[in-house]
Amino acid sequence: MILKDKVIIITGAGPGMGQAMCRGAAAEGAKVVVSARSVEAINTLAAEINAAGGDAIAVPCDVAQTEQCHALAKATIDKWGRIDGMVHSAYYHPDWGSLIDHSIDQVARALDVIAVGGLRMAQAVVPYMKAQGSGSIVNISTLATRKPMPGEGGYAMAKSAINQLTRQLAIELAGTGIRANTALMGWMDGVPLDQFFASQGAAGGAFRKQRASEIPIGHIPPDKDCAKAVYFLLSDYASEVTGAMLDVNGGDWVAA
DSSP states (O other), rough: OOOTOEEEESSSSSSTHHHHHHHHHHHOOEEEOOOSSOOOHHHHHHHHHHHTTEEEOOOOEEEOOOOOOHHHHHHHHHHHHHHOEEOOOOOEOOOOOSSSSHHHHHHHHHIIIIIIHHHHHHHHHHHHHHHOOOOEEEEEEEGTTOOOOTTOOHHHHHHHHHHHHHHHHHHHTTTTTTEEEEEEEOOOOOOHHHHHHHGGGGGHHHHHHHHHHTTSSSSSOBBBHHHHHHHHHSSGGTTOOOOOOOEEEETSOOOO
16 A cells, blocks of 8 residues: 555545546545535545545635635644645636637636645645655646546636646755656546547547547546546655646657
């Protein structure tokens, strides 16, 4: 268990990889703080983790609200006395469509939740991590920042900003014992993608097969397996890794 006894906050613990990360981190021995805006959803997930023998609490948080981010960090300290890792997975996705036709309000919302939300969470946890002399911040980004896709413009803009946030934190936190890294996720099999293919009607099944055939590993990576890359970055196995952009996409993007 590579996260044994580590206290990990995970934002954006909704359906998909957010929930998969919470379950997987608990299975790897972490004490998990499950966080999202939906109180019912996070309470249900925390209860499920505890029933399975894990250790979790649910703390609601809207990362667009600074005071809620600080309250999330404090609730973690009040419960377990430390914060070993923080995963910023919360996001907002503007409507699909051409960036030039996008609602500016939606793009601004994506930037506020994804990028500025990541900064709010970093500001909330870093003082505690500095005091204990260690910590790991992992920001969740996307393949769309490497490989632009039609319809993803506003979302990718915000995720590109969080890529830079990670690099900036890695440099500014030098010497504190705090590491900052990004995991860039590609297409992931799970509830959100199932819903997307279902929305395509009869063409959805064919599209799924096509997409799988285009990925070098031969299938669309399951979200629960993509989450394992995040556990690595949180763990002591990545003690010498900071400022990294780790591509987790089955080879869908291969850097030169």
